Amino acid sequence: MTQRIIYPTDDGGVAIIVPAGAIEDCMKDIPEGKPYKIIDTADVPTDRTFRDAWEYA
Amino acid sequence: MGKAKNLSQLVRPIEYDSTTNITTIKSGASDTTAVTIDASQNATLAGTLTVPGAISASGGVVGAVTGNASTATALSTASGSAPSYSARAWVNFNGTGTVAINASGNVSSITDNGVGNYTVNFTTALPDANYAVVGSINNNNSSCGFTPTALATGTTRIVTTTVNPTTSYVDFSIVTVSIFR
Numbered sequence: 075m076t077q078r079i080i081y082p083t084d085d086g087g088v089a090i091i092v093p094a095g096a097i098e099d100c101m102k103d104i105p106e107g108k109p110y111k112i113i114d115t116a117d118v119p120t121d122r123t124f125r126d127a128w129e130y131a
Numbered sequence: 132m133g134k135a136k137n138l139s140q141l142v143r144p145i146e147y148d149s150t151t152n153i154t155t156i157k158s159g160a161s162d163t164t165a166v167t168i169d170a171s172q173n174a175t176l177a178g179t180l181t182v183p184g185a186i187s188a189s190g191g192v193v194g195a196v197t198g199n200a201s202t203a204t205a206l207s208t209a210s211g212s213a214p215s216y217s218a219r220a221w222v223n224f225n226g227t228g229t230v231a232i233n234a235s236g237n238v239s240s241i242t243d244n245g246v247g248n249y250t251v252n253f254t255t256a257l258p259d260a261n262y263a264v265v266g267s268i269n270n271n272n273s274s275c276g277f278t279p280t281a282l283a284t285g286t287t288r289i290v291t292t293t294v295n296p297t298t299s300y301v302d303f304s305i306v307t308v309s310i311f312r
Binding site: 079083087089091092118120125126 | 244
């Protein structure tokens with residue numbers, strides 16, 4: 075659970091999948107056709123003040 | 132009338148130890164122990180117990196019980212006659228800072244869609260989307276809310292909000308979601 079999956083949302087933001095167990099078990103939770111990246115949890119900002127302004131890059 | 136078995140076939144599969152008071156019932160050509168009954172009348176079955184009818188356990192059931200989930204419709208009740216139903220999925224997560232799942236059941240992940248906006252993803256989908264969502268947030272301000280917004284068989288989306296002075300999405304450090312069907 076030290077990794078996260080990110081993908082772009084339809085409104086230009088970014089969604090972050092937080093796995094309950096192994097990262098492999100939640101690959102199904104990525105919307106079909108969306109590009110995605112697997113990143114370290116430490117790379118996700120902890121300050122969520124501007125969370126809705128985050129973008130997928 | 133079937134053909135009578137000889138005495139060795141009838142006696143050999145059952146063994147009784149008068150010292151330990153343990154009885155074993157054996158099966159198969161190799162005399163594998165199928166059932167062991169100890170001095171306290173506890174029986175241990177080596178294989179699988181198949182019961183076509185109902186099971187009555189007035190003394191309670193200890194340990195895990197597995198069954199045919201596709202036909203099991205309700206749990207027996209501890210008291211009264213109203214049926215009881217268990218949660219089909221549940222999760223407790225922290226929606227602040229580094230969003231993380233504290234514990235869960237039948238949940239593969241949650242998706243952080245933004246401030247106060249999450250999707251709960253089920254490991255095994257529910258039979259339909261007509262389930263009940265129960266949730267809570269760790270805030271005793273009555274101006275805060277928990278709302279399921281989109282129910283599907285594989286996911287459910289929830290938002291956590293404050294409504295004072297205006298309705299807006301807010302993160303909370305403890306968010307719980309339970310799904311009943």
